Amino acid sequence: MKAVHFGAGNIGRGFIGLLLSRAGYEVCFVDVNEMLVSELQHRGEYTVSLASDGRETYHVTGVTALHGGDTDRVAEAVAGADLVTTAVGVNILKHIAEGIAKGVKLRLQAGGGPQHLIACENAIGGSAQLQAHVFGYLSEEEQRLAEGRLAFPNAAVDRIVPLQHHEDPLHVTVEPFYEWVVDRSQTIPGLPEIPGVHYADGLEPYIERKLFTVNTGHCCAAYMGFLHGKSTIQESMADERIAAEVRAVLGETGRLLTAKHGFDAGEHQAYIEKTMERFRNPHLTDEVARVGRSPVRKLSPNDRLVRPALGLHDMDVRPAALARAMAAALKFRAEDDPEVQQIRAELEEHGLSAAVSRFTSLAADHPVHAIIVEQYEALSRELA
Ligand SMILES: NC(=O)c1ccc[n+]([C@@H]2O[C@H](COP(=O)([O-])OP(=O)(O)OC[C@H]3O[C@@H](n4cnc5c(N)ncnc54)[C@H](O)[C@@H]3O)[C@@H](O)[C@H]2O)c1
């Protein structure tokens, strides 16, 4: 069995590549980082260790890599793969779609068997987005041929993998916890079950629970942590004021998730507690800059802050803690993050109300817009 995985970064090596390799796939990574590609090509293996007392280590062997710019070889690899996965960042999917489409065309022409393509990104409908980008490069005839032969099941992936600072550039330290859920109803016959993956009929409860708990809480810890001078999530969570902010947003999203998906309140509370413990993992050093990265994406209407806030608003619940986290996102600063610079420029040139509208897509007369502005002003007073 062959798999091509786009993105040999932290989650690519530390989670997806590890599980696929253990499931018996020959994994070929595709990346644009020349050093990673060349190390993977020359060594064909790497190690993953768990951030826990035991520090268990896994050796991942039999892997290789291609540079994303080597489009012919990437297309050939995609054409020969039973499974194509991605962990590049949801906004990068459009850039890898053409290469994937080239491979898909070759496979369709050759009458190849069923192929699954799974985006393992933090986004709702990640694989559907990948499909839309890939289909943009296929003719109507090719799209018809693809029916029943290509599937893009949506997925939710959860494992905290911080930025790595090892001497060995391929080594990756990951938290012990992991969850990978694939929408079984969107698969076609021919996908061997991957040990460690949970298959569910309908992904929405899983992706919303993950994104609106782990990722909402995480970015709240990062943005509030930044405003209080913290540089890691572990330092942020050790500050009771910040832990209380995280608990408040997770109380709000929990209210939405239990009402919308019928989760048992006690079980959901246990999920929240476990998530907060994961953030505190003393064996990890997870930088606020990584967790808060790309605030424009995180403030977008279908992501971890605005979407649950609008869900609560529809239930006549005021999303004050979520609006406060959004206000903190607008105040987040990180030198080398272009999305931070975009927010700063919008605030300077057009002011707060315009920035809120632009990044959240909420009109100035939307009630949630007013709560964000109110929370921004409250935060400014508190921090003065
Ligand atoms: N790190 C985590 O804790 C975690 C957990 C769950 C999900 N995710 C999601 O996984 C995705 C990747 O996150 P990450 O933390 O591994 O990031 P990362 O930056 O460590 O890895 C991304 C990799 O993609 C590569 N890349 C960028 N453009 C590319 C292109 N055009 N073609 C091929 N490769 C390209 C980069 O060089 C990098 O190696 C994101 O969507 C993230 O939200 C991350």
Ligand SMILES: O=P(O)(O)OC[C@@H](O)[C@@H](O)[C@H](O)[C@H](O)CO
């Ligand atoms: O990857 P992002 O930028 O969407 O979010 C940052 C972190 O919250 C995220 O990477 C988590 O560590 C991960 O989603 C845990 O499963």
